[in-house]
Amino acid sequence: MHPTIEQVTQDIIERSHKERNAYLKYIDAQAEKAPVRSHMQCANLAHAFAACPIAEKQDLAETPKPNIAIVSSYNDMLSAHQPYKDAPDIIKEAIREAGGVAQFAAGVPAMCDGVTQGQPGMELSLFSRDLIAMATAIGMSHNTFDGALYLGVCDKIVPGLLIGALSFGHLPAVFVPAGPMPSGISNKEKARARQAYAVGKISRKELLEKEAASYHSAGTCTFYGTANSNQMMMEIMGLHLPGSSFVNPYTPLRDELTRQAARQVLKFTAMGDDYRPIARMVDEKALVNAIIGLLATGGSTNHTMHLIAIGRASGITLNWDDFDRLSKVIPQLTKIYPNGAADVNHFHQAGGMGVLIAELLKHGLLHKDILTVADEKGMDSYTKEPVLTGVKLTWKPCPEQSRNPDVLSSVEKPFAPMGGLHVMTGNLGRGVSKVSAVAEEHQIIEAPAVVFDDQEDFLAAFKRGELEKDFVAVIRFQGPRANGMPELHKLTPPLGVLQDKGFNVALVTDGRMSGASGKVPSVIHLCPECEMGGPLAKVLEGDIIALNLQTGDINVLVDEDEFNARTPIPNRANNHHYGMGREMFGHFRLGASTAETGASNLFPVD
Template sequence: MTARREIESVTNRIRERSLATREAYLARVEDAAAKGVYRSTLSCGNLAHGFAACSPRDKAALSGDTIPNLGIITAYNDMLSAHQPYETFPRLIKEAAEEAGGVAQVAGGVPAMCDGVTQGQAGMQLSLFSRDVIALATAVGLSHNMFDAAVYLGICDKIVPGLAIAALTFGHLPAVFIPAGPMTSGLPNDEKARVRQLYAEGKVGRDALLDAESKSYHGPGTCTFYGTANSNQMLMEIMGLHTPGSSFVNPNTPLRDALTREAAQRALAITALGNEYTPVGRMIDERSIVNGVVGLNATGGSTNHTMHLVAMAAAAGIKLTWADIAEISEHVPLIARVYPNGLADVNHFHAAGGIGFLVRELLDAGLLHEDVQTIWGQGLRRYAVEAKLAADGSVTREDAPPASGDEKVLVPVAKAFQPAGGIRLLKGNLGQAIIKVSAVRPQHRVVEAPAIVFHAQDELQAAFQAGELDRDFIAVLRFQGPKANGMPELHKLTPVLGVLQDRGHRVALVTDGRMSGASGKVPAAIHVTPEAADGGNIARIENGDRLRLDAEAGTLEILVAADELARRQPAAGNLSSEHFGVGRELFAGFRQLVSRADQGAAVF
């Protein structure tokens, strides 16, 4: 089935823009693939080092070049709930590989930090940069040239994009991403948000807040709201990098273990040693990237992916822009409501029909490219299914349910919650910015008010506590971009601004920082580019200047005469204190090299 004209038009524009870089990339992929199994080029000393710790059976297998070897890149650690389940995955993968006549080795580990732990802390300034560290660490692991394919164990915010960038850099290798699944449902998200606002107002204490948070984040698996981590899982499946139906199966269940074994065996089946060779660099093309953008908008996914998808696409020689993402958003309806865009969590989404239902609806509406290659074979229709556990312990699949199990959570395209997606591009004399409106009520999408300028989250919170913000205003939080301090997420501001909006004030946020998948009910123009540290006009805003954020018209303006604005000297951020401590001094080179947010905020 052919995608709609509007989707084809954006895809063709991306393809034409990317022609030279994509051709050069594919030439590198083909050159690497033509060299065959890399172990055959290793010296005896090289190879002996590469399998010294293996069993006699695996040593014998790896001595030649006819047995496939699967490299495992893992983001396991046992502090973070989402990655703790990965502890047992290498054993399952190795057993599955042996059953399939192959070998599997852990090629390397990558860091996995949690934005939930570092939120509002100095460590958050390493968060975005950790994506590129993960890509670099993956490259080190795969550089030994021992592998015929790779599986990637990662799930959360920067981990999956970093792994994807690295996988596409090693584009001659097949790549299969293996999720660990979400934790079971805990305290409802709306109740958690209510307690957070009460705490911000001083109406409950820390003990009540910690109790609510602990009941929300209570066990192994990803957090259950639809932030960047769960947006990652949707993307990997709709782009064909997961096995069908695997994204939102809870960890430590028989079905999850069966899916993990199946994914390992599928990775071995699509190496160059078999008949279904599927190098990821050839598999992921402009259509796959567009499908990811469609899925992001249809589900109200994380704004972080306006940077991550740009960077991932660039790793495959594809030039994706914010304008492409925004144009796709205009034609893709919102058909899922998962917190913060609704009250449900991802377990409710999965139970209502999940990604199988989502894929079928979007395909039938002509909003996805069906004719794509996936790790499961040709055609995205293969993903319009539900995965279940067969009597023999293997995975079986059925067609996605014909109707949603809960139309408060997931609906067919004909009953869409809103006609356009949740991510929009803002333009004006402050530059470009991203806004997510799927959780913002229409009456709050246009705000014109005086600016109050802050250079730190704590300044805004202190002003709130002092009673200085009980009025209409637009908070300007600057020097939060990638060049300034690594572009931290600013979730600590959500309860404060939510309280003020609930009191009837017209409020909004304008920042060169991030809000991510937790962008909620308060309008927030984020990722403002050029950022303050790069001389952007956000650095020229003064207290009392009138700003206008219009998410309907797609504009972001400072209502100051152009000549007056040009005369102003940009403010200087006092950032020296933010460049040291918790390892921030080690990232000075990253802050100097990093590209703009609209270019992916990458250091490569």
């Protein structure tokens, strides 16, 4: 094991000792060898199985069969979650045949950032994670279950499901992916169309045709944004079955993997001999593995918040310094859009998660000894890939090396010597930058600030032709407490246009960017946020801002005494708290912690 990984892990264990022990003590007290429902009052139990078929009523009333909860984010508007429509029936049949009972415990809300991008609804997106966690807890609170299956894919949904699951950490849990849609037009072609539309070279109809050829069927979007970063993380933490994350939906293999996930959770209940509660699976080593996977693949910056919130749900304190220290020793091993031309289907075909995990294990860059949902404990099972022979599901060893080294490389020949995310620090606070998709010639910028308090104002200035120059766009009051921290991905096409024209441009904000954002240098998640008096609220039009993505420095080049004497400009916007449901989320905004502590309402932060 690489000494830096060992040291970071040990530091996390030591700083989390008190909270982690308190969490595990509570979880251990909840475990029941007998079916949980056996302790229920008759009236409670009768309510719990009133809608079940006669045979299942008898099972739940009279036998020691385990009862498995299904919690799903299905809706038929989200392409990624539409394949879950038939999953409950598949799961129930598989569990019934394996000697258990399954009940659909809860449906959780699931919104699509691709639909709400640049719209008012995007201001609910980040908070939907905590709402999903709460909805998960409500479904599980009936306390009749001995295990759970969690069905989710996209941005805030998997982190929300996992946070909710950890509140019931005494139960075993398996996460069930749905898989990506088949490849459509290339991501480069899609990006070119967006930039062409931004400068009026193609019509709305032409752009829509390109977008529809990219997002064209059921399944996860194929670029490597937050949704597919979720899937990578669930597998590298051992919460998915090996090799299951990127199998396309509506295929025989996909359906059989769903059946196997259902059968698998039955093996790990407290009623059996191989009890594996999710509280014990999501430990310090598993979370470090998740960070390593994120860095090695150039994954989404959103997980610099989500993983911290997940850690807090399991009594573990992560911080951005952990990401930064690991980034210095984890090489970038993939080139998946926006970090390259390929999509996740190409990554999967190249050997996918099995080859990636094997490569990291071989070089001591991943914790091997974690508890997983595979039959064999540890990560060795995750160096295999699933195959279907007739109707029989088995796993075979992955290829010893990538089938396509232009998409999935090796530690000996990485695409970059360090991970794809850097922590940025300086007199503008602390933030995050995704380096993996930014060309080296654009990683160091020094230019005057152009300051906006709303992304729409930036877009209007672009359309007026006022941004044909070198500049650093400062977009203020975009943090969790200001307006819910919407993604600012709508800014990517115009910034890309200006960069392609030869201008040195960058983005600095206390808001977020999409997991799909890439080639324009940006420093995001700046803390403290402007709403809390952060230093970004002191920046004036024309101030020179210097950012260096290679060294992790972000500074405004103003005399220190002068800058300190400035009063932060207050947030004068009042149009982000009402309409499209935003008026109901005031308490989420007021109670949100910082981006660096997970941007959450659910866990108190000192």
